[in-house]
Amino acid sequence: MKNLNLYIFIIIAITLTAGIVFYINSLGFYDSFLATLIPLTQPETRNKQVENTASLENFAKCLSEEEVKLYGTAWDGHTQNQKEIFGEAKKYLLYIECVEEEKEELTPECRAANIKSVPTWILTENRIIIGMTTLEVLSEFSGCPIK
Numbered sequence: 651m652k653n654l655n656l657y658i659f660i661i662i663a664i665t666l667t668a669g670i671v672f673y674i675n676s677l678g679f680y681d682s683f684l685a686t687l688i689p690l691t692q693p694e695t696r697n698k699q700v701e702n703t704a705s706l707e708n709f710a711k712c713l714s715e716e717e718v719k720l721y722g723t724a725w726d727g728h729t730q731n732q733k734e735i736f737g738e739a740k741k742y743l744l745y746i747e748c749v750e751e752e753k754e755e756l757t758p759e760c761r762a763a764n765i766k767s768v769p770t771w772i773l774t775e776n777r778i779i780i781g782m783t784t785l786e787v788l789s790e791f792s793g794c795p796i797k
Contacts, residue, residue, distance in 0.1 A: 705797055710742035712794035719744045721760055722769040729769040732782050
């Protein structure tokens with residue numbers, strides 16, 4: 651009888667785990683699994699050359715002028731870390747929230763942009779960075795000078 655209860659418990663645990671995985675996958679954020687396994691650059695690397703706020707503000711303003719958009723979610727740590735690289739200058743970024751509070755679906759803007767993983771930077775349909783990146787890569791990507 652104890653073995654039967656153990657088997658039932660294991661089957662229920664596996665079923666619940668599979669259900670949760672399928673549900674999270676249905677949200678669409680983890681379709682680009684390799685992008686999270688193989689980031690373009692080391693996300694922890696912060697540009698040590700950009701120390702003054704004015705340089706970061708100018709860089710963030712240039713990204714906005716070039717219409718470089720950052721798609722993310724408030725609850726995603728990678729999105730928050732990506733924004734924090736800019737410090738106070740993050741207010742100048744074109745940031746698009748992909749999941750409205752208390753909803754579990756993509757916003758229409760993120761659906762239209764075909765966002766599958768966050769954070770995602772988009773300059774044009776052909777110029778996309780999926781995952782966290784450094785200021786240097788964003789500079790190269792956008793043509794905006796960091797200094």
